[in-house]
Amino acid sequence: MPKHGRILLCVLLCHIFLHSFAIAKATSLMDLQKVPCSISVQNKPLEDVFEMIEQQTKYSIVCMDQSGLMKRKVNVNAPNASLEKVLQLLASQATFNYKCLDNNIIIRSSVATTAPAPEEKTISGKVTDAKKQPIPGVSVMVKGTKRGTITNDNGDFQIKVSEGDVLIISFTGYVSQQITVGATTSYQVTLPDDEKKLSEVVVTALGIKKEKAKLGYAAQEVKGAELVKARESNVISSLTGKVAGLTIRNKSDLFQDPEISLRGRKPLIVIDGIPDQSADLFKINADDVESMTVLKGASASALYGSIGQNGAIMITTKRGGGKDLSVEFNSSTQFQTGFIRIPKVQSTYGNGDAGKYAYVDGGGGSEEGGGWIWGPKLDQRDPSTPSGYFETTQFNSPVDPVTGKLVPIPFLSRGKDNVKNFFRTGVISSNNVSFTKSGDKGSFRASASHIYQQGIVPNTDLKNTSFNMAGNYNLSDAFSINARISYNKEYTKNFPETGYGPTNYLYNLVLWTGPDVDVRDLRNYWAPGKEGVLQRHFNTSYYNNPYFQAYEYLRGYNKDNTFGSVDMNYQISPSFTAKFRTGINEYGLNRNYNEPKSYIGYGNKSRGQYTVSSEGYFDIVSDVIVDYNHTFSDKFKIHVQGGGSNYYRNYKYNKSNTDGLTIPGFYNLNNSTSPVTATNGIEERRTRSYYGLVDLELYNALYISVTGRNDKISTLPVEHNSFFYPSLTGAVVVSQLVKLPEWFSFLKARGSLSRVSSGTLDDNAYTYAYLPSYGKGVIWNTVPSLTYGDVIYNKSLRPQTSDSWEAGVDTKFFSNRLGVEFTYFQTKDYNNILSVPISLGSGYNYKKENGNVYQRKGLEIVITANPIRKADFRWDVMVNLSTYRRYLKDISGTVKRFNYLKEGDRTDMVFADVYQKDASGNIIYDSNGYPLKDVFKRSVGNQDPDWIYGIENSFSYKNFSLRFLVDGRIGGMIYSTTNQKMWWGGTNPGTVNQFRDDANAGKATYVGKGVVVTGGAASYDDDGNIITDTRTFAPNTNTVNYIAYMKQTSNGANNNYNYFSQTFLKLREVTLTWRVPGSWLKGSFFHSAEVSAVGRNLLLFSKMPNVDPDAGADNLQTPSTRSMGFNVNLKF
Structure with a gap:
C-alpha cells in the first residue's frame, strides 16, 4: 500500500474513534434487524404479544410504565419479519417508545396518562455474582406484570413497588432469583452461575462467534483476566498448561520468543479476525486482551487457507462497554x-590443564592450561610460601617493581558463586x-500501557510501550463501523546473545572460568593504559570478560509496529448482511551491533566492528463477505457465508557493516578501516482467495458445517499456484435427542475432515526459496564470476499437503459439575519436499523432489470439575492432557532408510554416537582403556x-x-550442551574425585567399568543388527589418565550420556x-x-x-x- 494510503487509513480510524466517543449515549438497535421474529395476532393485549416475542428471541421486554400500556390491544401481521420491524408495528399502534440495552428491550409509553397510581414505595438493591462482583444489565421484574427495570454498571437498581410484590431477578448465564418485597427498602441479591448452561460462545475462524456446543472440532478459550496478574513478558507464554494440545517451550533468556506448537506444528496468530504473520509476540498487550481461543487443527481454521493449516490462536481485544x-x-x-x-x-580445582597453571600474559599458552579448568587443586596448604598456601602467578598478581615480573599469589577458591554474583535481580513491571x-450510537475504548523488563544480565533490559484505541459507530440502524488501531514500540539498547559460543555469558562464566577467578574482580574491564583497545581478563585469547561483554558488546533493537483494522457491516435485510473488513500490519525495525576492539570470537580478536540493519514489513488483508442467516422454524436454521480476500505483503531489508574500526569505540559506518559491506533485498507476495461456508442446524441438536477456500498464490509456479481447501465438520448433541439419566447432563459427539496445502513448497521456506540462486565466485583477470548453488529445482514441485480428520466426545455430569472432553486426531502429510542426491556429472549435488508420506496423530483430554460449590466457597479444577506422535509411513524411491529412519519409525527418534556393548549391556573398551565407538548410530530414545x-x-x-x-x-529426551561442556571442560562437580588428584600427580589410575574383547569377532547387516558374534570378553582392567579420559569421552555433540529425560x-x-x-x-x-x-x-x-x-x-x-x-x- 502506498504511504499516502496508509496515512488515509489511519486518519479514517482516528475519525471513527473520536466521532463515536463524542456522541456515544447508549446501546445500538441495529442487532434487532438481524433477529428473526414472526407475529400474527388479532386484537391481542400488548402483554401477550410481548410474551410471544420473548419465547421466540433471546430478549426480555421490560416495561418502565404503569399506565395500562400493557393492556392495550393490537393487530399485527408480520410473518418472517425482523424483531425491529415487529416492534415498529407495535409501537405505531400502542404509542410507545423503546430502546435496546444488552438483551433487554425497554418500553415506555409515549402518551401522558392520568390513571391513578397505586400506593407504592421506591426500593433499591444491588445484584452481584457468586464472587461478589456487580452484574450490570440484570432484569428486575415485578412478577405477574411487565413492570421492571435493569441494573446499572455497578449492579444497582431502583424500582417502585408495593409491599407483597415479588421481584424476579434474571440475567443470561445465571440462576434467576425471586424476592418478596417487605418493609425494608434495600436489598442485596446474589445470582449463582447457571451450572446447567450447555455452552459458552467462542470466536472461530474469520471472527465468527459460535456456541461451543455447535462446533465439530476441538477449541478452548482462555479469558483475558487470567493473563494479567502473574504475567509473562509476552502474552502467549501465559497460555502454558492451560490448553490441551498446545505446547509452549518457554525460554529463560530475555526477549526470546517461546516455541509454540499446536498438535506438533506452529499455529497462526489472528488478532480480531486479521491474521498476523509477523509473529511478534511481544507487541500484544495482555491488558487489551478480552479472550484467546485456540482452534485446534486444520478443520477449525480451514477458512484461512494455507496459513491456517496448523490451527490458530484467535486473540479478541477489548471493546467499549458500560453506559x-x-x-x-x-x-x-x-x-x-x-x-x-x-x-x-x-x-575444588582451578584454571589450567593436567594439574598445572601459571598466568603469563593471558594468551592461554601451555603454562596457562590452554583455557581448560583441569588445573591445580585450590586452597592447598604450603608452608614454604609467605601465605601458607600454594601460590602461582595469576592475572591479578602484582608486578615486582625490581624485576618487572608477576609475583605469585595464593591459588584460592575466590569465585565459588561467580554465576550468582554476576547476575542481578530481574524485574518485570x-x-x-x-x-x-x-452509547446508543456506538462505543469506545482507549488504553495505554508500559512494560519494563530488567534482565538478570547487567546492562540489559526491554521497554515495551503500547497505545490502543477501539470503537464502533452506528451510522444508521442498518450500517455500522467497527475499528481498531494499536501502536507498539519495543526498545532496548542491549539484550543478551543466546546459544553456545563466546557471545554467551555462561560460556565465559560456567564453562571456561575457574573458581580461582572472582568475577567481581573483573568489573574494571579495560586493561590499564589500554582503555578502549584491550579488555582486562584472565584469558585474552579465548574468552571475554563478562562485564566487558555486557557494557561494550551491545545489541540494540528499536521496533515500531502499527496494527489496525476496519469492519463495515450493512444489514441488507433481516437475513442478509454485507461486510467489508481490512487490516494492516506494519513495522519498522532498526538494529545495531557494537563490537569493541579486543572482543574475542573463538580465538579471533576483533578489530572492532559496527553493524546496522533495518527492515520494513507491511501487509494488508481485505475481505468482502456476504452473510445469510435464517431460521425457517425451531427445527431448522441455516447460515451461509461467502466472500473473497486479498492479501499483500511487502518486506524490505538492508544491512551494512564495517571492516574494522579506525577509531576505537566510535561506532559509525564512516569509521570503517576498509570499504563498508552492504546487502539489501525485497520480498513481495500476494494471495487472492475465495471462500464460503454453510452451517446447518437441525432440531437444536444436529450441526453440520461445510467450508471451502481457494487460494491463488503469487510465489508459486503458475501451473501449481491455485489450491482448494475443503473441510467438513459435524456435531450431534445426543442429550437433546435422547433422554439420559439425570446425572448425565450433556453428551455430544463431533468429527471433522479437511485438506489443506502449504502456501510455500516447504514449511520452512521463505518466499523465493525454490527459485535458482547464485553467489559470487572467483575473479578471473579482474572479471568477477557467478556460481550457481548445488541444488537443482523441479519446476513441477507441488506444495506439501495435509489430509486431516478428528473425532471427539464432550460430556458433562452431575449438573455440569464434572466435564470430560476427548479428542483424537490424525493427519497425513504428503508431497513433502526432499533433497535427493544425484550424479555430480549433472553439475549439482541434489535435486528437490516431492516424496515421503508422514502421519501425525494424537489424543487430547480436557477435564473440568467443580468439587465444591457453596454460597461463600467454590473450588474449580481444570486438567489438560495431551500426547502427540509423528511417523514416517512411506519412503519414496528404492532406499530403505531416510535419515536413519525406516518406514513405521517415529520421526523424533534420536540417533547418536554410542559405545559398543556386549549382549549384557556392558561397554566394550579397547586395549588402551578407552571405550570403543559403535560403527553405527543407534537410537537412544525419542524427543517428543x-x-x-x-x-x-x-x-x-x-x-x-x-x-x-x-x-x-x-x-x-533432551540433549544438554551445558552438561556436556561442563564434563569436557572440568567444571562439573562430578569431576571432583581421587582419580583427578591422581591425574594431577601424573598417575593413570582410572578404569572404565566394562569389558574388553579377548577373542572372536562380530558381523553386522546394513541396519547394524548383529548377524554372527563369536567374541569373548573379560573385565576391563586397563588404566588411563582421568583428565585425558574425560576430555576424549566428553567431546562431541552427540554423546548419548548427555541426553536426559x-x-x-x-x-x-x-x-x-x-x-x-x-x-x-x-x-x-x-x-x-x-x-x-x-x-x-x-x-x-x-x-x-x-x-x-x-x-x-x-x-x-x-x-x-x-x-x-x-x-x-x-x-x-
Whole structure:
C-alpha cells in the first residue's frame, strides 16, 4: 500500500474513534434487524404479544410504565419479519417508545396518562455474582406484570413497588432469583452461575462467534483476566498448561520468543479476525486482551487457507462497554528473586590443564592450561610460601617493581558463586490505564500501557510501550463501523546473545572460568593504559570478560509496529448482511551491533566492528463477505457465508557493516578501516482467495458445517499456484435427542475432515526459496564470476499437503459439575519436499523432489470439575492432557532408510554416537582403556514427550480467591550442551574425585567399568543388527589418565550420556487475590479494587541437572528464575 494510503487509513480510524466517543449515549438497535421474529395476532393485549416475542428471541421486554400500556390491544401481521420491524408495528399502534440495552428491550409509553397510581414505595438493591462482583444489565421484574427495570454498571437498581410484590431477578448465564418485597427498602441479591448452561460462545475462524456446543472440532478459550496478574513478558507464554494440545517451550533468556506448537506444528496468530504473520509476540498487550481461543487443527481454521493449516490462536481485544465513562488501572510488578535451576560448578580445582597453571600474559599458552579448568587443586596448604598456601602467578598478581615480573599469589577458591554474583535481580513491571464508554450510537475504548523488563544480565533490559484505541459507530440502524488501531514500540539498547559460543555469558562464566577467578574482580574491564583497545581478563585469547561483554558488546533493537483494522457491516435485510473488513500490519525495525576492539570470537580478536540493519514489513488483508442467516422454524436454521480476500505483503531489508574500526569505540559506518559491506533485498507476495461456508442446524441438536477456500498464490509456479481447501465438520448433541439419566447432563459427539496445502513448497521456506540462486565466485583477470548453488529445482514441485480428520466426545455430569472432553486426531502429510542426491556429472549435488508420506496423530483430554460449590466457597479444577506422535509411513524411491529412519519409525527418534556393548549391556573398551565407538548410530530414545499436562485449581471464599497452576511433561529426551561442556571442560562437580588428584600427580589410575574383547569377532547387516558374534570378553582392567579420559569421552555433540529425560513438574503460577468489599468503597470514586500477591515459576521438579527442561532444548540457556510480586487493579 502506498504511504499516502496508509496515512488515509489511519486518519479514517482516528475519525471513527473520536466521532463515536463524542456522541456515544447508549446501546445500538441495529442487532434487532438481524433477529428473526414472526407475529400474527388479532386484537391481542400488548402483554401477550410481548410474551410471544420473548419465547421466540433471546430478549426480555421490560416495561418502565404503569399506565395500562400493557393492556392495550393490537393487530399485527408480520410473518418472517425482523424483531425491529415487529416492534415498529407495535409501537405505531400502542404509542410507545423503546430502546435496546444488552438483551433487554425497554418500553415506555409515549402518551401522558392520568390513571391513578397505586400506593407504592421506591426500593433499591444491588445484584452481584457468586464472587461478589456487580452484574450490570440484570432484569428486575415485578412478577405477574411487565413492570421492571435493569441494573446499572455497578449492579444497582431502583424500582417502585408495593409491599407483597415479588421481584424476579434474571440475567443470561445465571440462576434467576425471586424476592418478596417487605418493609425494608434495600436489598442485596446474589445470582449463582447457571451450572446447567450447555455452552459458552467462542470466536472461530474469520471472527465468527459460535456456541461451543455447535462446533465439530476441538477449541478452548482462555479469558483475558487470567493473563494479567502473574504475567509473562509476552502474552502467549501465559497460555502454558492451560490448553490441551498446545505446547509452549518457554525460554529463560530475555526477549526470546517461546516455541509454540499446536498438535506438533506452529499455529497462526489472528488478532480480531486479521491474521498476523509477523509473529511478534511481544507487541500484544495482555491488558487489551478480552479472550484467546485456540482452534485446534486444520478443520477449525480451514477458512484461512494455507496459513491456517496448523490451527490458530484467535486473540479478541477489548471493546467499549458500560453506559458511563469508566476508567480502569492495572499495575503489576514482579521480581526475579532467585533461581529454580542454575548450573552448579565445582570449586575444588582451578584454571589450567593436567594439574598445572601459571598466568603469563593471558594468551592461554601451555603454562596457562590452554583455557581448560583441569588445573591445580585450590586452597592447598604450603608452608614454604609467605601465605601458607600454594601460590602461582595469576592475572591479578602484582608486578615486582625490581624485576618487572608477576609475583605469585595464593591459588584460592575466590569465585565459588561467580554465576550468582554476576547476575542481578530481574524485574518485570507493567502499568496500564484504559477508558471505556458506550452509547446508543456506538462505543469506545482507549488504553495505554508500559512494560519494563530488567534482565538478570547487567546492562540489559526491554521497554515495551503500547497505545490502543477501539470503537464502533452506528451510522444508521442498518450500517455500522467497527475499528481498531494499536501502536507498539519495543526498545532496548542491549539484550543478551543466546546459544553456545563466546557471545554467551555462561560460556565465559560456567564453562571456561575457574573458581580461582572472582568475577567481581573483573568489573574494571579495560586493561590499564589500554582503555578502549584491550579488555582486562584472565584469558585474552579465548574468552571475554563478562562485564566487558555486557557494557561494550551491545545489541540494540528499536521496533515500531502499527496494527489496525476496519469492519463495515450493512444489514441488507433481516437475513442478509454485507461486510467489508481490512487490516494492516506494519513495522519498522532498526538494529545495531557494537563490537569493541579486543572482543574475542573463538580465538579471533576483533578489530572492532559496527553493524546496522533495518527492515520494513507491511501487509494488508481485505475481505468482502456476504452473510445469510435464517431460521425457517425451531427445527431448522441455516447460515451461509461467502466472500473473497486479498492479501499483500511487502518486506524490505538492508544491512551494512564495517571492516574494522579506525577509531576505537566510535561506532559509525564512516569509521570503517576498509570499504563498508552492504546487502539489501525485497520480498513481495500476494494471495487472492475465495471462500464460503454453510452451517446447518437441525432440531437444536444436529450441526453440520461445510467450508471451502481457494487460494491463488503469487510465489508459486503458475501451473501449481491455485489450491482448494475443503473441510467438513459435524456435531450431534445426543442429550437433546435422547433422554439420559439425570446425572448425565450433556453428551455430544463431533468429527471433522479437511485438506489443506502449504502456501510455500516447504514449511520452512521463505518466499523465493525454490527459485535458482547464485553467489559470487572467483575473479578471473579482474572479471568477477557467478556460481550457481548445488541444488537443482523441479519446476513441477507441488506444495506439501495435509489430509486431516478428528473425532471427539464432550460430556458433562452431575449438573455440569464434572466435564470430560476427548479428542483424537490424525493427519497425513504428503508431497513433502526432499533433497535427493544425484550424479555430480549433472553439475549439482541434489535435486528437490516431492516424496515421503508422514502421519501425525494424537489424543487430547480436557477435564473440568467443580468439587465444591457453596454460597461463600467454590473450588474449580481444570486438567489438560495431551500426547502427540509423528511417523514416517512411506519412503519414496528404492532406499530403505531416510535419515536413519525406516518406514513405521517415529520421526523424533534420536540417533547418536554410542559405545559398543556386549549382549549384557556392558561397554566394550579397547586395549588402551578407552571405550570403543559403535560403527553405527543407534537410537537412544525419542524427543517428543509421552504426555504434556496442566492442572489448574481455583478457590474462592467471600472476597478472597486463590488460583495455582502446575504443568509439565512426562517422557521425551533432551540433549544438554551445558552438561556436556561442563564434563569436557572440568567444571562439573562430578569431576571432583581421587582419580583427578591422581591425574594431577601424573598417575593413570582410572578404569572404565566394562569389558574388553579377548577373542572372536562380530558381523553386522546394513541396519547394524548383529548377524554372527563369536567374541569373548573379560573385565576391563586397563588404566588411563582421568583428565585425558574425560576430555576424549566428553567431546562431541552427540554423546548419548548427555541426553536426559524431559520429565518435569513446575509450579507455574500462583495468585492470591483480595477484593476490597464494596461497602468500603461507598462514597469514594472507586467502583472496585483488587490486590493480588502473585508468583510465577516458583518450583521445579526435574532429574535433569543444571538445566531447566522447559525450553525443550539446551544450548547453554540462561538460568531459570522464580518471580514474585503483586498486582493492583482499580476501577472508577
